[in-house]
C-alpha cells in the first residue's frame with residue numbers, strides 16, 4: 619500500500635515536472651535561435667560592409683574587383699541596393715534643410731562610360747590639345763571605361779555649389795565621402811572633383827571624413843597591422 623502510494627506520488631511529480639521541462643526547453647531553443655539570429659544578422663552586416671569597400675581607380679578596375687551591382691532606383695537614378703536607403707535619407711534630409719540637390723550621374727554601364735570618355739577626348743582635341751594629352755585629361759577627369767566608380771553603382775555626382783557644400787559637411791553621415799579631394803590627385807589618380815561622392819558605408823565614411831584621408835589611404839591602412847591598432 620505504502621509502495622503504491624509513493625509510486626503514485628512520483629507519477630504526480632512527473633506530471634507536474636513535465637510542463638516546466640517543456641517550458642525550459644522552449645526557452646532554451648528560443649535563446650539559441652535568437653543568438654543564431656543575431657550572429658546571422660551581424661555576419662550579413664559585415665558581409666555587406668566588406669562588399670562596398672571595393673577599391674576602383676586607374677590601377678584597380680571594375681572587372682578585377684568582381685563587384686556586380688544590384689541596381690535600385692532612387693530619385694530617378696540607379697544605384698547599388700547597398701546605398702539606396704542611405705541615399706534616400708540623404709536626399710530627404712538635405713531637402714528638408716532647404717537645400718536643393720540634384721544627382722546628375724549615378725550608375726552607368728560600360729558603353730555609356732566609353733561614350734563619355736570618347737566625348738571628353740574629342741572635346742580636349744577640339745580645344746587644341748594633342749591626342750596624347752587629350753587622352754590623359756580624359757583619363758583623369760572621366761576615367762577610362764572599366765575604372766569608373768559609376769560602373770559600381772556606388773558613386774553619385776551632385777550638382778550645384780550649395781548641394782556640394784552640404785554634401786562635404788554631411789555626406790559622411792549617410793556613408794558618402796568626397797572621393798577626389800583637392801591635393802590628393804597623385805593618390806587617387808583622378809582630378810579633384812567637387813561633385814563626385816562615393817558610398818563606402820557609415821563607419822568607413824566617418825573614419826575617412828574624420829581622418830581627412832582618401833579611400834586609397836583608408837583601404838591601404840585597413841588591411842595592415844597599423845590599421846588594426848588605429849581602428850580597434
Ligand SMILES: [Zn+2]
Pocket residue numbers: 723768773774775813814815
Ligand atoms: Zn562622378
